[in-house]
Amino acid sequence: MRQQLQKPLLEINGLKKYFPIKGGVLGRTVGEVKAVDDVSFTVFEGEILGIVGESGCGKSTTGKAILRLIEPTAGEVKFEDQDITHINAEEMRRLRRDMQIIFQDPYASLNPRHTVEKIIGEPLLIHGVKNAKERTSRVKELLEVVGLSAYHASRYPHQFSGGQRQRIGIARALANNPKLIICDEPVSALDVSVQAQILNLMEALRDEFNLTYIFIAHDLSVVKHISDRVGVMYLGRMVELTSKDKLYDDAKHPYTQALLSAVPDPDPDIEKERVILKGDVPSPADPPAGCAFHTRCPMAMDICKSVRPAFIPVEDNHFVACHLYDGQQQNLSRINGL
């Protein structure tokens, strides 16, 4: 595993994003969708933090709220010790130089009417590279960094395959030498053989430019491959956060255990106990009281129905939000027997 520099680049404290539900004749707010509900974590410099979860768990909203592409409802986002939730738009714009995002759908995130040169050159222009020649040469350099050729600069997005488009998206994110890149499902739309190319590219770029990634994905094997630490989200909350190896070898939260056991492995020789969860994810507009997972949890206790578990460390660097670990050592053996 890569050596971690224990210097936090980004600290998230109590991040919340509630979307109002409008209803009735007057269009009043009749409820709230708690897309992100009190999430806290830290991202260290040079690391790749993976965030996994099923659809609707709030992982993408978390990513966008960090960049304030969606204004968070409450909470604190500290980037290099500066709280960025209250700074004005101009300051935020300048900060975005250091914080970039790569989106899932390489077909939707590139303007079809712009050439690749214009797409990659735009962030340069916005952040002060006024000289056109300088921009052109930087665009060509970036294209080569991501494995395309300089002559691609004059082409339009439709002339590229999905994998190549994702490379263009990465080149655009890299344009201003950012410190942090939030990758929102960057390989989900790609075929397996192309996905491997993009993952390798992203790893190489991390090492070359000392980048920090927040890697959001639903595919647990992809996240395992690329991340140093992994956080698991369920219904707007982070339920477990620890190093990759600990998470995949010794998951504590019953949801993480079920999620890991549900991933089909391409090796036919691996026999595993499968925990098949009952039912569906509840609606985030009306999340269950107490622990949000108690309705599907095979280990649910009475306390889970009423008291929301705190997100606390149970071991070094291993955070879990589950009542099974409320300081009661005997419960640990119970879950290991699963």
Next chain:
Amino acid sequence: MSHTVLEIKSLSTHFFTDSGEVPAVDQVSLHVHKGEVVGVVGESGCGKSVTSLSIMQLVPNPPGKIVGGEINYKGENLAFASEKRMKKLRGNEISMIFQEPMTSLNPLFTIGNQMREAFRFHQKISKKEAREKSISMLKLVGIPRAESIIDDYPHQLSGGMRQRVMIAMAMSCDPELLIADEPTTALDVTIQAQILDLMRKLNEEKDTAILLITHDLGVVADICDRVVVMYAGQVVEEGSKREILKDSKHPYSQGLIRSLPRIHEREQKLYSIPGTVPKPKLGRVGCRFAPRCEFAFDRCFKENPELYVTGEGRRSRCFLYDKQEGESINDASTITEAVIGD
């Protein structure tokens, strides 16, 4: 097991577009025995979905058309069967489940209304009986409160529930063959596990043959008995699940398996196949995988390889397995060893 339900012989489905004729499916042969689960794997554009649509005669025409080959369903060739005959078979003896359940359910009708249709059409039973049968099918696929869900509209159900409804509909007339085109791709992993579990149960209890189209090798390992690997419109390899996943012969299948990040294995640098899938076009000379293949030699660019038999029930479209290339056979075995040794 020996009873063959479906046998496709040299099926070709071409699309006639403004920019020319596109051979989406090119001389594909495969077969499914009774009670067997056969996986068809490949990346986007390899022709796996068009193959499945061809079996059901659901390829939009124009632009698509079956131009040759046979689709033998229990000895009857369906490749050029009449619409009337197909209507009798579809949903009755051969059923299909699609990837996106929301687009395959009509949003304007209740679940019960749509389920009833198959019963009424194929079995000529009363509305009341059809409703009762629908409820029991919904219960069979594990839908809670089936009696009230049956009067719901598709939008009121979650993705996993809709896919269960689709499976219930597909299974309602006890089909001999179920074609599932990426049935779990749009679903989350925990829901995917539920659906795969359900399909396995139906296969075991009712002995339904399943042709499963997927790009996910994990799903293949989970449920399939045999696997057919497709690339650029052709079958490139065929064998049992274990043979394909643990000891694949074709360089493409090998590459595909090596490029998967593994959840149960230690970290390693991810292998990636260079380049991208070629666009299908007529009159291509040489092996379609040759430009991306690390073992390609002169002959690969000049001649079209056929499917060479590499073992009991195993075939591979690669010159490495041609008997004429006597020495290459030895090469090939060392290659396989190298891959396994990784």
